[in-house]
Amino acid sequence: MQQAAKLMQGNQAIAEGALYAGAGFFAGYPITPSSEIAEECSRRLPLAGGTYMQMEDEIASIGAVIGASLGGTKAFTATSGPGFSLMQENLGLAVMAEVPCVIVNVQRSGPSTGLATKPAQSDVMQIRWGRHGDQSIIALSPASVQECFELMVQAFNFAEKYRVPVILAADEIVAHMRENFLLPEAGEIPLVERKKPLGDxxxxxxxxxxxxxxxxxxxxxxxxxxxxxxxxxxxxxxxxxxxxxxxxxxxxxxxxxxxxxxEIALTKEFDTSDLDVLLISFGATTRAARAAARLARQEGIKAGVLQLVTLWPFPEREVRALAGRVQRIIVPEMNYSGQVAGEVRRVLGSGADIRQVNKYNGEIITPREILRAIKGDVDK
Amino acid sequence: MKQRFEVILAGSGGQGLVLSGILLGEAAILEGKNVVQTQSYGIASRGGFSQAEVIIDREEIIFQQVQSPDVVLVLTREAMEKYSLLAASVPVFYDTTLLDRQAGENFYGFPFTAMASELGHAGTANMIALGVISALTGLVKPENLAKAIDRRFSAEAARRNREALWLGVGMAGKERDNGGI
Amino acid sequence: MTHATGLKYLKQDSLPLMWCSGCGNGIVLGALLRAFEELDCRPEETVVVTGIGCWGKADDYIMTNALHTTHGRALAFATGIKAVNPKLQVVVLMGDGDGVTIGGNHFVHAARRNIDLTAILVNNYNYGMTGGQFSATTPSGSFTGTTYYGNPERELDVCALASAAGANFVARETVYHGHRLQDYIKLALNKRGFSLVEAISPCSTHYGANNKMKVPVEFMRRLKEKGVPQAKYRRLSEAEQEGLFETGIMTDRDAPDFNTRYAEIRTLARGL
Structure with a gap:
């Protein structure tokens, strides 16, 4: 039985998801727009017998998280662009040494300090390629408060199962948004624990x-x-x-x-049973895309949405499967360069009609802006 | 009964607008509705333009931002400049202690700040405004706002905020009697 | 009683040591392993955390748990290990470049937090592994690969920094005085809270060659002359102290460590 719905903020739901997954250690450094996660952890972790540590910087934060995980405790940190940049070197260590841990990056508008309180989806490629040396990584991206919780649990499960660091690529919109939230009962979502050695x-x-x-x-x-x-x-x-x-x-x-x-490449589909135009989206922009698809259908255009819940490894098979059925693909994202659009092009090749809707001024992409692209009023 | 409400609460940081949005949302959830509450703010904790948005709907709320507001509250000159044109079609509530009187049938001015000062709790102007708005528009029931207040605050703070809320509700009653909304 | 050899903690199939002949790292490693043995540290309950640099390679020779980390960050990793498992003996091995130059911020805050770690910092006056460039502890005026005309910057007093930042135990000794070094390491391992042992061990290959002290034996002789026990050092005038440095226990106190304080926080939280 689920408990009654509560109004919950995305950042709070992220902390709630970590606790549900059994996290016992958080180390972080305050940074907008992720600080509510640290605040919630500082209050909740000691109650659960865990430890909250505020470190001297983000470099130390992920270092302590990796140490805690090797000490046998599920551990995580949360940050935003500037802090995520600082974490890259030690994140590479987590990959190299195969240390399960979760890093929340609440994306904000850049470059550099940028617009600290405004949203963006411009760290997609940094998440994938931001470290020196050749490596791969798992990244998940929530589009709602409920998904902030669910994907945090999923992130820990992937981290524990595959012995890897996992990135929760949230954005300022879902992180600061409040909406109805249902906390699953203990045991309702299965939890994965890392495989321990046996024998001599x-x-x-x-x-x-x-x-x-x-x-x-x-x-x-x-x-x-x-x-x-x-x-x-x-x-x-x-x-x-x-x-x-x-x-x-x-x-x-x-x-x-x-x-x-x-099993890692998670996606969701909306209105895709009959399809002429496919919107490929991730994170909060999924909501504008879904609203745009509905507006398009009111005007007789068969539009639907593929939400990339998993950003990395890129859900190539899922993109290909739907792309084969449509005339046009539109990728709306809050960055200039079309970081996911480029990946879609890589997967589908140059023959596909792939169009971009990009916004990079700290403002949110609206359904009307996407609708214009659906109706063809956008440069390829 | 209207299915969906889109609400804008605009002013500056420190006026309790985000908290007001949260309380509105919590009250709506008590009524079995779906809620999305968002905000837009700058880097300052106090001052600077700040805005809370609340959408209340019986159906799933897909896009999270307000697109066609049904109710607006403005507490600063900047917010008034931004939203006064909306009064052509939807009610715009404003604080007559802080802003000049506006002419037009959809403007609803109340001395929220002055009333809060009279109560002895200057910080409760937002609760008076919530009382007025909920009673006049039917966004949520005032008793559910009172419940949300009780859940959020400790006993003394809850009492003060409830007092302000009901003062606003009473004020709305007079407005209605005078042929308001 | 037989003397401790430390051999059971030494990963013998990794020998010979990678360090240059004349390097003091082997002396510090021996002192550490003998201290482990004398204190009967269990390998499974001991974690050696290292950073990057010559001394940071020491974990390759040690048969306890180990974590070899990124440059300058060993204390941060060690902090996480200790915070979730207070019963572990966590020892952090860093050089001067690693510990107080690139990692200076972590050094200050580990001491301030008084997290129960034992840091053993080998100060060789330069970056040895990259070929002898100057670090935060390179003496002012001296020559390195990147101070061709002499070091314009001042050297950092690592012990004074640790003491000021809040460490519970701080001691300095030279690699000439291996037994005293071992005694200080034992005291540090037994101390609850942040403890630091600074081992003065100038790099003969680079720092020595750049500063007319190429022969390791001469180096050792100089360490014997320059490292002056605290009581004697403090009786000297400022002029007499010129060119010498103080050795011995600089700080010994028992302020509550991080884990003790945090256990109190958990109790407090649950009582509210």
């Missing part, structure tokens, strides 16, 4: 994958003594600079996500 501790190799492609992860303090390094390492976790080992590691980091692409 002396034989434990923290980076030796099992059949399923994922290596079990011990916790510091358990009988399994283990070594973790940001540098290139072998299955035993100690430095190993041989070309064969380096190639194996880089492949392993990519292939474990490629292998599970089908």
């Amino acid at each position: 501790p002396a034989g434990y190799k923290p980076f030796q994958p099992d059949e399923d492609g994922i290596a079990p992860l011990a916790a510091y303090g358990s009988p399994y003594v283990f070594h973790v390094t940001s540098s290139m390492h072998g299955p035993d976790g100690f430095s190993n600079n041989s070309p064969a080992n380096a190639a194996w590691r880089v492949e392993q980091l990519h292939r474990k996500l490629e292998r599970y692409q089908a």
